[in-house]
Amino acid sequence: MKIVGISACPTGIAHTYMAAEKLEKTAKSLGYTIKIETQGVKVENILSTEEIQQAEVVILAVDKEVQTDRFAGKKVKRVSTARAIREPEKVIQEAIDGVEVTTIAQAEHASNESGKKAGIYNHFMNGVNYMLPLVIAGGILIAFSFAFGINAADPSDPSYNQIAEVLSTIGGNTAFALMVPALAAGIATSVAGRPGFAAGLVAGTMAASGGSGFLGGMVGGLLAGYATDYLANKVTVAKSFAALYQLIIVPLISVAVTGFAMFYFIDKPISYVLDALTNWLNGLGSTSGVVFGLLIGIMMAADMGGPINKSISTFSIGLMSAGVNAPIAACMAAGMTPPLGIALASILFKQKFTQEERTSAQSCWVLGLSYITEGAIPFAVADPLRVIPSLMAGSATAAAISMGVGVTSLAPHGGIWILPIPNVLNNPLMYVVAIVSGTVVTALMLGFLKKSRTEMEHQPTDEGKLI
Incomplete structure (x- = not known):
């Protein structure tokens, strides 16, 4: 079985590559040949005409419009990047079984596939x-x-x-x-x-x-x-x-x-x-600011780069044009703590993570400090009922502290790396306190909620999957 596809998210950063990686690893573990073209910040792993012709199934893990003319005559399974990350095996099986697939008869607009227009x-x-x-x-x-x-x-x-x-x-x-x-x-x-x-x-x-x-x-x-x-x-x-x-x-x-x-x-x-x-x-007092911060934090960690996260971060970016710079600072603090909290928890509570998870968590230090919330997604996918509430608690803590003390940022991105730039943050000390507090809360919640998994490390697993 030969599979080809495309992965693409609106910002072209984390979800694009994570979806491709999940599909490729899962397909290979099932014995299939697969190649996914990633249309991220640049187009990579480009599919050739010959590869498309030889493929029996096409999977589009996309959250934006992509050109599909070259797949004319092929069976196409279209899903979101989030679903490809969360259920790669099920997506592949549905594509093979013809569940909710569309055969592209001629050149057509991507948004018209399956008879649906983009929302x-x-x-x-x-x-x-x-x-x-x-x-x-x-x-x-x-x-x-x-x-x-x-x-x-x-x-x-x-x-x-x-x-x-x-x-x-x-x-x-x-x-x-x-x-x-x-x-x-x-x-x-x-x-x-x-x-x-x-x-x-x-x-x-x-x-x-x-x-x-x-x-x-x-x-x-x-x-x-x-x-x-x-x-x-x-x-x-x-x-x-x-x-x-x-x-x-x-x-x-x-x-x-x-x-x-x-x-x-x-x-x-x-x-x-x-x-x-x-x-x-601008007139929010500390109490109202804390409440608004809690809401920002919960939304930022609810889906880690998905629609809810994008909604509040886009809203906060828009407020910068009106001179309101506190919400974006809270967004950054809340967006940094999920990966950082997971990284810290993997050190403090080693018995709650498999060896593979602990190795993966090391990259969360850099991702978290760089304000790339999506680094937490693999862990949330593996254990959503315990991980997501933990992430939301930590992000809410970080954003509430940030809003409560009135931290503002003149930069919309950059994570911890904007700290050395003078005058960008009005209160860099409390910004760090907010991030550290959220990280600790996330780690402690994970330590409390997650079950011990040390005994599962030696059990066979599918490649690329977290037990």
Whole structure:
């Protein structure tokens, strides 16, 4: 049995490679030949035409749109990356047995497989995928500019430094300014394909300049996408007029409709909501901050890079454009503690982990310190009823402390590595206290809840599986 496939998640980082690894190891343990193309930060392990032709089954472990034209005539099983990580053997068996598979008869859009279109969540995640590089690069460049002094980018300030000004211009005035337009354009493109890009870009730019920010960009991106999709893909025109229609009429009407809707119906109401939300968040006392922090922590650890985690982290990133920088600090603290807690627990409670788990946990130190929450996923998959509550308790602790004492971060990513950069964190000591506290709580919870597994180490296991 020869299997080929693709793995791809919206951000192209952890889930993409973890899904591929799980499918490959499981298939090999079952005696099958398999090759998975990973469409992550770059496309790797690319499938050749010959490999696709020889394959009997195609598995798409994807959370975003991928091109499927080359799989015409093949049986295709489409699942999420999370399911491929969680149930690789079942996914492979279903693909072989023809359970919920689709045969691609001709070139078609990936989102139309199985008769289903991508949902709103997928559209939002596509927008986040467009936005994230700008957020990360822009935020860290801004953070570097503050290393020269909090006002070093201002030519009128005594601490002025030209390098700081350039870093601030690139990161804040340019990359961060493109954050909302990229979000809206990505959403619109996910809905309507390439024709939706222009209207989505207009919607996002109007949202950024008009005050409705990321919320307005999300709504405007959907509007631009569906309006363009209707015009470009649903309206039938004479073939002799089609080229002119797609080139001129579609962008003209979609941009105009989106722009008018943003100006009269979307931007101002959402601006009021965002302003109210911003004022409320800025006015949170320590008690309210702790409660909000608990919610952030629980959501960050609930699915470790899945929809719930992405929702609160995207929300917190969006708040940065409104000058609210405490939630993103809490998100980072909460996102770091799951892998760190597992790594610590594997040392303190060795009898609760197999040798394979203890070896895997060593990488969690680096993953956790780098704010890559997904490092905890294999352990959560192996023992969800005990591990996930432990992770949620630790993340909630970390985020509650961070929000309660008002830690803010001017960088949206970077984990512990932003600590040496001056002025990025307003309270680096409490940031460390929050992370350490969450890590310890996670480790102690794991030690209390997990059963001893030392006696299981010598039992035979399938390759790549945690007992």
